[in-house]
Amino acid sequence: xxxxxxxxxxxxxxxxxxxxxxxxxxxxxxxxxxxxxxxxxxxxxxxxxxxxxxxxxxxxxxxxxxxxxxxxxxxxxxxxxxxxxxxxxxxxxxxxxxxxxxxxxxxxxxxxxxxxxxxxxxxxxxxxxxxxxxxxxxxxxxxxxxxxxxxxxxxxxxxxxxxxxxxxxxxxxxxxxxxxxxxxxxxx
Amino acid sequence: xxxxxxxxxxxxxxxxxxxxxxxxxxxxxxxxxxxxxxxxxxxxxxxxxxxxxxxxxxxxxxxxxxxxxxxxxxxxxxxxxxxxxxxxxxxxxxxxxxxxxxxxxxxxxxxxxxxxxxxxxxxxxxxxxxxxxxxxxxxxxxxxxxxxxxxxxxxxxxxxxxxxxxxxxxxxxxxxxxxxxxxxxxxxxxxxxxxxxxxxxxxxxxxxxxxxxxxxxxxxxxxxxxxxxxxxxxxxxxxxxxxxxxxxxxxxxxxxxxxxxxxxxxxxxxxxxxxxxxxxxxxxxxxxxxxxxxxxxxxxxxxxxxxxxxxxxxxxxxx
Numbered sequence: 001x002x003x004x005x006x007x008x009x010x011x012x013x014x015x016x017x018x019x020x021x022x023x024x025x026x027x028x029x030x031x032x033x034x035x036x037x038x039x040x041x042x043x044x045x046x047x048x049x050x051x052x053x054x055x056x057x058x059x060x061x062x063x064x065x066x067x068x069x070x071x072x073x074x075x076x077x078x079x080x081x082x083x084x085x086x087x088x089x090x091x092x093x094x095x096x097x098x099x100x101x102x103x104x105x106x107x108x109x110x111x112x113x114x115x116x117x118x119x120x121x122x123x124x125x126x127x128x129x130x131x132x133x134x135x136x137x138x139x140x141x142x143x144x145x146x147x148x149x150x151x152x153x154x155x156x157x158x159x160x161x162x163x164x165x166x167x168x169x170x171x172x173x174x175x176x177x178x179x180x181x182x183x184x185x186x187x188x
Numbered sequence: 189x190x191x192x193x194x195x196x197x198x199x200x201x202x203x204x205x206x207x208x209x210x211x212x213x214x215x216x217x218x219x220x221x222x223x224x225x226x227x228x229x230x231x232x233x234x235x236x237x238x239x240x241x242x243x244x245x246x247x248x249x250x251x252x253x254x255x256x257x258x259x260x261x262x263x264x265x266x267x268x269x270x271x272x273x274x275x276x277x278x279x280x281x282x283x284x285x286x287x288x289x290x291x292x293x294x295x296x297x298x299x300x301x302x303x304x305x306x307x308x309x310x311x312x313x314x315x316x317x318x319x320x321x322x323x324x325x326x327x328x329x330x331x332x333x334x335x336x337x338x339x340x341x342x343x344x345x346x347x348x349x350x351x352x353x354x355x356x357x358x359x360x361x362x363x364x365x366x367x368x369x370x371x372x373x374x375x376x377x378x379x380x381x382x383x384x385x386x387x388x389x390x391x392x393x394x395x396x397x398x399x400x401x402x403x404x405x406x407x408x409x410x411x412x413x414x415x416x417x418x419x420x421x422x423x424x425x426x427x428x429x430x431x432x433x434x435x436x437x438x439x440x441x442x443x444x445x446x447x448x449x450x451x452x453x454x455x456x457x458x459x460x461x462x463x464x465x466x467x468x469x470x471x472x473x474x475x476x477x478x479x480x481x482x483x484x485x486x487x488x489x490x491x492x493x494x495x496x497x498x499x500x501x502x503x504x505x506x507x
Contacts, residue, residue, distance in 0.1 A: 030381060058370075
């Protein structure tokens with residue numbers, strides 16, 4: 001067990017049955033009361049942020065979580081298959097768990113897989129990926145000022161809003177955290 | 189972080205202006221011991237040990253209040269002191285183990301006079317810092333409210349001060365406050381206070397919070413009109429807890445009962461138990477009805493200079 005004196009950024013603890021990681025913390029002490037640690041935490045399963053005032057000496061259950069760097073190999077109908085880059089063990093993670101990240105995951109890319117109680121529960125992609133456009137309406141010049149966009153499908157499957165001048169075969173850079181187009185790296 | 193030269197210059201001007209204000213008001217400045225046999229007995233304040241003299245363990249004061257009350261009992265009033273205090277294991281944006289306290293006492297004065305003093309001192313500090321309190325919403329008059337009113341408005345339940353810890357816990361949980369393992373009355377109270385009340389106070393203008401529940405009485409006398417609360421206010425301003433004032437308890441029997449109760453709680457929690465200050469208890473019967481207050485001088489300087497962290501107004505805060 002931890003107590004409040006163990007609180008630091010990145011500490012993984014259980015709150016109301018879910019694993020959280022500490023994002024920020026601060027010592028607070030009301031005039032005549034006990035010391036508390038004002039703690040901002042992120043839910044490792046949902047990403048939701050929670051703030052709690054934890055009284056000094058309050059016991060905190062460690063969350064059994066770990067992250068492993070794994071290489072994404074391929075996907076089948078139900079799941080994605082990853083390989084531990086040190087042991088070469090393979091794990092399957094259901095599509096539902098991968099969620100929206102599925103459309104931004106290039107094969108043979110290293111990702112961070114989060115395990116909770118020994119079970120893979122989430123995948124963190126590299127912040128940026130470079131992918132070719134495989135489907136888009138034809139591009140046209142001359143309309144760069146309006147900021148107008150159109151949907152384009154990238155080779156990993158996601159649909160991304162891109163400027164009108166982008167063509168099939170262009171390689172573009174995408175921020176996987178927001179799903180946003182950043183820039184064109186090369187032309188078809 | 190460490191105070192810049194302009195911050196230290198502002199600090200110097202503020203301390204000078206505060207002293208000048210007390211002099212104009214007819215106060216006597218006094219100095220009392222920093223190293224004592226009986227530091228504050230409060231459950232949540234831990235004194236720093238300071239060796240032995242004559243076979244007795246000594247501690248650094250957490251507040252000068254016991255000696256100041258003895259001076260008032262001796263007939264000195266109004267008095268003030270600016271001194272260093274030490275509280276073990278306190279460190280954060282608003283806390284340092286070593287800090288500067290400003291305490292003042294007025295015999296035969298109601299608590300409300302101390303509130304007016306606070307309003308005047310905040311104005312004095314702003315003027316010395318060369319800032320306009322009006323521009324940052326800190327001009328007098330400050331709001332006056334009660335703990336009961338704040339709980340009804342921000343915590344969503346009625347707090348009378350007469351409920352048991354079990355009843356308080358049930359009310360807090362009913363209002364959706366996450367309580368954790370707390371069972372003591374004051375821990376439950378402060379969990380609600382930190383979760384619901386303090387954020388609301390941080391958003392509002394400067395506020396005096398009057399009429400604290402009797403279990404949080406410490407050295408305050410019961411309110412004669414409603415004994416479920418005590419004569420105490422706290423001043424919150426700019427997100428800082430600035431000052432705590434008491435209508436001082438002068439009943440030696442009741443004071444001894446509270447000291448013994450606090451000593452028992454300290455012992456039960458494995459904390460150091462300090463000798464009861466018998467000289468203070470002996471002096472209380474001579475003490476006139478008195479209003480006394482402790483104000484964190486570093487925090488007043490933070491408020492007046494706009495500093496967000498106490499280390500920005502202290503020279504060598506990490507020493």
